Amino acid sequence: MSFRAVSELHFISKCQTITAEYYVNEILNGSLMSSLLRQPEQGNILTRKLLPDMSRYIFQQHGAPAHTAKRAQEWCNTNLVEFWHKSQWPGNSPDLNPIENLWSIVKQEIELMDTPTNISMLEKHIKQACSQILPETLENLVSGMPKRMKLCIKQKGGYIGK
Incomplete structure (x- = not known):
């Protein structure tokens, strides 16, 4: 997610385990790289260029085992312009992660649609909502991140509310 677009959505089958190998090959080398290389300046947030200047970004993940695996960390260091190592990531807080708020908006949009009756329909709804x-x-x-960061510091890492 950037201030102007989101990366390609990657849906994972329920029988797939997210190992470091899968994460690097399918998500980082696949979905992420294709998103970083997108060129359109216009369009919806799923198709437009992530950033106007691809030399000015910081790639950050959360603490999932596949993200913190040595193989994934090495891939990111080698392939990304700016990458925060796992030791630099902020605490796992929805207040410090704008994508959590984005997922909340997506959920609200999906709740306005017909109830999905299968996985394929749910994936379609997610794409449509996005x-x-x-x-x-x-x-x-x-x-809004600087304000949320200041509030989080003021709350000593506690929930900042709305």
Whole structure:
């Protein structure tokens, strides 16, 4: 997620275990790289270029075992312009992670649709909900980070509320 777009959505079958190998080969080398290479300046948040200047980003993950695995960390160090090593990541807090707020918006959009009756329909709903989110929504989520960080410090890492 950037202030103007989200990376390609990657759906994982329920029988798939997310190992470091799968994460590197399918998600980092696949979905992430294809998203970083997108060129369109216009379009919905699923198709437009992630950033106007790809030399100015920080790639960050959370603490999932596949993310913290040596193989994944090495891949990121080798292939990404700017990467925060796992020791630099902020605490696992929804208040410090704008994508958590984005997922909340996606969930609200999906709840307005017909109830999905199978996985394929749910995936379609997720894609549809994401494609309807305006780039300005992402800008607001990202630009609100400094304020949320200050509030989190003030709360000594506690929940900052709304």
